[in-house]
Amino acid sequence: MKGYHDIGGQSAGEIPKVELPWMHWEKQVEAIRNLLGDSTRRVISLDELRLGFESFGIEKYSKYSFYRRRLEAMIDTLEHKGVFTREEFEAEVAQARARWDACATTSEVGHGDA
Amino acid sequence: MATRERPVARFAPGDRVTVLELGKAGHIRTPHYVRHHSGEVVQFCGHFLNPEDLSVGCTGGPVIPLYRVQFRMDDLWPGYDRHPGDVLVIEIYDHWLAPAATATH
Numbered sequence: 001m002k003g004y005h006d007i008g009g010q011s012a013g014e015i016p017k018v019e020l021p022w023m024h025w026e027k028q029v030e031a032i033r034n035l036l037g038d039s040t041r042r043v044i045s046l047d048e049l050r051l052g053f054e055s056f057g058i059e060k061y062s063k064y065s066f067y068r069r070r071l072e073a074m075i076d077t078l079e080h081k082g083v084f085t086r087e088e089f090e091a092e093v094a095q096a097r098a099r100w101d102a103c104a105t106t107s108e109v110g111h112g113d114a
Numbered sequence: 115m116a117t118r119e120r121p122v123a124r125f126a127p128g129d130r131v132t133v134l135e136l137g138k139a140g141h142i143r144t145p146h147y148v149r150h151h152s153g154e155v156v157q158f159c160g161h162f163l164n165p166e167d168l169s170v171g172c173t174g175g176p177v178i179p180l181y182r183v184q185f186r187m188d189d190l191w192p193g194y195d196r197h198p199g200d201v202l203v204i205e206i207y208d209h210w211l212a213p214a215a216t217a218t219h
Contacts (some may be wrong), residue, residue, distance in 0.1 A: 001137060001139065002146050003142075006146050008145045008146070008147040009146075009147040009191070009206050011123070042173060045143055045167075045168045045171070046168075046175070047165040047167070047168035047169035048141075048168065048169050048171060050141050050165075050169060051140060051141035051169035051170070054141060
């Protein structure tokens with residue numbers, strides 16, 4: 001009954017006290033989550049998202065970082081709700097990756113600072 | 115817009131409460147380590163939609179009271195050897211609480 005995320009009281013060793021940078025993509029994940037959950041759209045609530053990563057399996061949960069968990073749960077939920085299919089999503093990712101790669105190549109040529 | 119029904123807040127700051135074990139599955143915001151433990155209500159936070167409902171897309175309510183409940187750390191953790199006055203304050207929804215059986219503290 002106790003979920004894999006409910007870890008209060010388990011021994012966890014030393015807590016690493018390091019300041020982690022807040023990556024740009026992580027801010028984008030949070031921005032998209034806010035848009036999906038706002039009172040106008042109500043596409044995915046924060047609690048729906050939490051249920052998503054609390055139930056998508058301990059393997060994914062332990063492997064992914066905080067924002068990656070949220071991202072994966074968002075994708076799962078949007079697919080589940082029929083906003084897009086997994087195929088449509090993967091096609092969009094492939095297109096975006098191609099644009100990114102093209103852009104990166106141009107940038108390397110233009111500035112030589114790769 | 116229809117006014118949501120607001121159940122009466124059963125507890126007030128100073129009340130002793132015990133956290134229930136409701137055995138529910140799904141998205142639950144009451145961690146296991148506080149279940150069966152008794153603490154003191156220190157604040158009434160207001161009425162909120164139940165996250166257990168929101169997690170399955172049910173946004174229609176009702177809203178329920180939410181409280182901040184304070185636990186002694188040495189009550190929660192056997193052998194707790196830090197400052198004896200240490201406390202934990204955690205937000206718990208009304209349906210997870212019962213009046214504490216006896217005032218032992």
